[in-house]
Amino acid sequence: MDSQDTLNQSVASLKGIGGQSVVRLEKLDIRRICDLIFHLPLRYEDRTHIQAINSLNPGSHALICARVISSTILDRGRRSLVCQITDDTGYLSLRFFHFSASQHNNLSPGTLLSCFGEIKDGYSGYEMIHPEYKIIKNPEDCITNDTLSAIYPLTEGLRQSSIRKAVQQALTLYNNNTEALPDLLPSALLNRYNYPSLDQALNTLHMPAAGVSVDTLQNGQNPALTRLAFEEFIAHQLSQLHKKKSEQHWQAPLLKSTQQQSKQFLDGLPFQLTKAQQRVIQEIKADCSKNSPMLRLVQGDVGSGKTVVSAYAALLALSSNYQIAIMAPTELLAEQHLRNFSQWFKSFDTQIIYLTGQLKGKKREHALTAINDGSAGLIIGTHALFQDAVNFARLGLIIIDEQHRFGVNQRMALRDKGHNNNSKPHQLIMTATPIPRTLAMLNYADLDISIIDELPPGRIPVVTRAIASERRPEIIAKITNWVKQGRQAYWVCTLIEESEVLQCEAAEDTATMLAEMLPHVRIGLVHGRMKATEKDQVMQAFKAHKLDLLVATTVIEVGVDVPNAGLMIIENPERLGLSQLHQLRGRVGRSTENSFCILMYQSPLSKTAGERLNILRETSDGFLIAEKDLELRGPGEMMGTKQTGQLQFKIANLERDAALLEDVSAAVKIIQETCPENIQPLIERWLGTTTKYAEV
CATH class of the missing domain: 2.40.50.140 (Nucleic acid-binding proteins)
Known part of the structure; x- marks a missing residue:
């Protein structure tokens, strides 16, 4: 058996690793001997x-x-x-x-x-x-060690001494033949960034020499750690590009509209498209005219008009006799799409079906039949769209709104509804959460990205002010005057705790307090623990101006469109990220009237919190705000599991290693040009062989 096979053997083949240890190591994602080699220390102790x-x-x-x-x-x-x-x-x-x-x-x-x-x-x-x-x-x-002592991540029942012995055995096997784990980064790349070879890096990190600084090892400044983090970032981007290439082997329906259909659609809109919207539509038209599946992410700031761009894509599919599935994360947003699409396509002979988990009985049966026999052209809904009972006749286009709110498997389940022999539907993905360029390169390299970087004309920037919570009475008085002018307002409650229960309780308490202080103001309440039907009733009442003030948790962050609501008060804004605050602020400023966002903070503010609130006051550019958010909070917090679901790293740390992202694309190009045979081994080393998840 060669040594490469040895490193691929189960850890059970090592001395001192019994059945229980195998189970415990599995919890750390360690199954093979080579997994131990990439299980790096958390920290180090100096006993030298x-x-x-x-x-x-x-x-x-x-x-x-x-x-x-x-x-x-x-x-x-x-x-x-x-x-x-x-x-x-x-x-x-x-x-x-x-x-x-x-x-x-x-x-x-x-x-x-x-x-x-x-x-x-x-x-x-x-x-x-x-x-x-x-x-x-x-x-x-008094015995001193020759190297710094590694302290490894553990799991319950696993001792530090046990994992140290196992790692040492694995390293001995590796050092006896370093070809068993070949260096997959070309020497030109290592020289360019002055990185050590793979075996030097691994030995340095597991057994740092006495003179090596513990601080540089732990804060990511040591070239050994930097090199491995860089390699892992490269593998992730290669994986995404590999998926993009493999998607092109699939067939997709050709979607196009006639000049007359296009004119009919555009003439029916109550507004003119911006140049940015027109540019993105041309990119979508070019994608849909090819017989390989479109996989395009449309980024646009709040209120930039992404939905109407997606509606034009829907026009292409309808004109080509294909069905469109439009999936939104909440019923609130799905209903809004239903209203918009119904308005924009009212002069077209097509049946629009609305499908959510709330639809029951005969109405549900009718909807499923219309989807199945093809009589429904536009199908708008929530998670219900990918349930087993839903069968599309000719699904040609999938539009996913606020894509980061869906799990990978959910998006794949919907795509698979349109999987027919060797054909897949086109996919258009929308997000109002601007993604900094460096993170987009890493996490969305498999997507073509379009950016709508222009707001419709006539929009007046929202005036943003930061006011200490001690001035709450002034703010409440402002609501009275605001409502007297016939305008509406939002009051957003935030809590640092993840507990939805506590957030909802805070919103309920605030609504009660405001009702006592503002007896002549009609107040509604929306939070995450209300039933969808209750939430919708309140939202519809607010939209119809049967309510003056809406007290809500951050549940209103996405998709609520009430142009008459031009005042927003956000409590404890220092507890939210800049991008989330910007999303919330995007609910106001949706008309040609003046709008205001009041950030009511708890004093004293920390220096960082003060900087963040100043950025919001100074700019309404979502992309600039996302870049600043990245600087101040770090990418780990910005692109956490809530936001993406895909970024899972063994060694790289987005917080610590963000500076490396700038060079990843150039490094990927070098590998593609000089050693393409290393691409698949790199992906397998860092992501394993199961990479289907990123096909979406």
Whole structure:
């Protein structure tokens, strides 16, 4: 058996790894011996030299050789054994809360110890709490290590010593033949960025030499860690590009409209399209005229008119006798699409079906039949669209709104509804959440991206003000005057806790408080725990101006369109990301009247929170705001699982390694040109062989 096969063997073949250890290692995604090699330390301890007590700093870990001068059991407060030790440069206390009589006896005055632990500020100077220690006879017996000690991520029941031994065995097998894990980055690339080879990087990270800085290893500044993170980013982008290429092998229906149909649609709109909308429509037309599936992401700021662009794509499919499925994340948004599409296509002879989980009985049966026999051309709905009972006759186009709110499997389930022999439907994906360019290159490299970077004419920028919550009475008075002018307002409640229950309770309390203070204002309440029908009733009442003030959680972030609502108060804006605040603000400023967004913060504001609120006051450009959000919060928080669902890294850390993203595309190009045979092995090394999820 060659060594490459050896590294692909189960970890069970290693010494000391029994059945229970195999199960525990699986929880860490470690199954093969080579997985251990890429299981990197979380942090490091420096036991390479003995430190003098007078050189210690709180928060650091240190190896010390010293003699016990006193050993006392203290009963005041929490009972503890405290030993004072000295190495002639200073004094240090060792504190044990769990100890035995024999331990007390063994740590008698005069005993020589080697001990390791974290230095803390104690009652009477520096101390170590529960250090590792060993009784020794001579100072020469204080054993130092040749390399920094790696501390690995663990799971319940797995000991640090066990995983260290397993990693060491795996490294020995690898170092005996480094060809078993070939270096997949070309030397030109390594030289360009001054990166070490794969074997140098792995050995440095598992067994850093005594002189290597612990800080640079842990904060991502060491070239060994940077090189592996860079390689993982490259693999992710290659994977996305690979999916894009494989999509082109599929057939897709040719979609196009006649000049007359196009004129009929555009003439029926109550507004003129912007140049940006026209440009994106041309890109969509070009995609749909090819016989390979379109996979296009349309990014546009709030209110930029993405929906009407998607409606033009729907026109192409309808004109070619294909069905269109339009999927929205909430019933609120789906109903809004229903109203818009019904208006825009009223002069076209097509049946529009609305399908959600709430549709029951005969109405549901009728909808399913119309979808199945092809008499329904436009099918608009929520998650209900990809349920087993839904069968499309000729699905040619899928439009997904706010795509990041759907799981990968959900989007695939809908796409598979249109899978016919070797043909797949075209896909148009929309998002009002601007994605910074560097993150788009990494996470959406398989998509063609269109940007609507122009707002319809006549829109007046929203005036944004930051006001301390102490001035709440002034703000409430402003609502009274606002409502007297016949205008409507939003009051958005936010909570830092993830608990939806607490958010809803906060909204309910606020609605009660405002109702008492504003007896002549008609107030409605919307939150995430209400039934969809209840939410919709409130929203429809607000839209019909039967309500003046809508108190809501961030559930209104997406898709609510009430042009008469031109005032928004956001409580505790410092708790939300810039992009989310911008999304919320996008619910106002949807008419030609002046609109206002009041950010009611809790003082005092931190410096970062103050900077973030200033950015919102200064600009309404969603893409600029997304870039600033990236700078201030970091990409990890921006592109968390809520936002994407796809970014799963073994080693790379978006927060720490964001600067590397700028160079990923150039590196990918070098690999494609100089060693294309390394592309698939790179993808398999970092993402495994199951990459179907990114086909969507």
